[in-house]
Amino acid sequence: MALDPFMPVLVVDDHGATGQIVHSLLRLLGFVDIDDINSGAEALTKMRLKRYGLVISEWHLEPMTGDELLREVRSDPGLKLTPFIVIGEPSPENVIAAKKAGASIYIVKPFDAQTLKAKIEAAFATRRAPLPDRQQALSTTAPPQLSEIPDATAKRFSGRFTGSS
Numbered sequence: 001m002a003l004d005p006f007m008p009v010l011v012v013d014d015h016g017a018t019g020q021i022v023h024s025l026l027r028l029l030g031f032v033d034i035d036d037i038n039s040g041a042e043a044l045t046k047m048r049l050k051r052y053g054l055v056i057s058e059w060h061l062e063p064m065t066g067d068e069l070l071r072e073v074r075s076d077p078g079l080k081l082t083p084f085i086v087i088g089e090p091s092p093e094n095v096i097a098a099k100k101a102g103a104s105i106y107i108v109k110p111f112d113a114q115t116l117k118a119k120i121e122a123a124f125a126t127r128r129a130p131l132p133d134r135q136q137a138l139s140t141t142a143p144p145q146l147s148e149i150p151d152a153t154a155k156r157f158s159g160r161f162t163g164s165s
Contacts, residue, residue: 003030003121005030006033007033007053007054008033008051008054009026009034009053009054010035010037011023011026011037011056012038012039012040012056013036014039014061018109019058025113029113029120035050039064040057040063040068040072043055047082048079054082054083054084054123056087059094067097070086070098070102083123084102085120085123086098087106087111088108089108089109094106095108104123105120105122
C-alpha cells in the first residue's frame with residue numbers, strides 16, 4: 001500500500017524525545033505534514049480543529065494518559081474512525097489495554113523506520129474511515145523515499161534519547 005505523504009499526521013508525546021524520533025522517522029518515510037503536541041488535552045483540541053489522517057501517541061502521557069486520550073477519540077463521532085497508533089513499552093498489560101481502548105496498532109519500543117512504515121500500513125489495512133482531503137505539498141520538491149536514504153533502516157528508536165543520531 002502506498003502511503004500518502006501529504007496526509008496530516010499528529011504525534012503526541014509529553015516528554016518530547018519519543019515525539020522527536022517519531023517525527024524524524026516520519027520525515028524519512030516521506031511525510032511532510034506532521035504536527036507535534038505534548039499533551040492529550042492539546043491533542044484533542046488540535047484534532048477537533050484539523051482533520052488528521054493518522055495519530056501516533058505515546059501510551060504514557062500525563063496528566064491525561066494515552067488510554068484516556070484514546071478513549072476520548074474513540075467516543076467522539078467526528079474522530080472515532082481516525083487511525084490511532086500507540087507507542088509503548090513491551091508490557092502485555094499495556095498492549096491489551098490499548099487494544100481494548102481502540103488502538104489501531106501498538107508499537108513496542110525499540111523500532112525503526114521500516115517497522116513504523118509496516119505498522120502504519122497495517123493501521124490503514126483495517127481502516128474504515130475515508131481518507132482526509134489531500135493537503136497541498138509544503139514544497140515543490142518530492143520528499144525523499146525510504147529506499148533513497150542509505151542508512152534510513154539503520155536509524156532505530158530505542159526509547160531513549162541520547163542527543164546523537
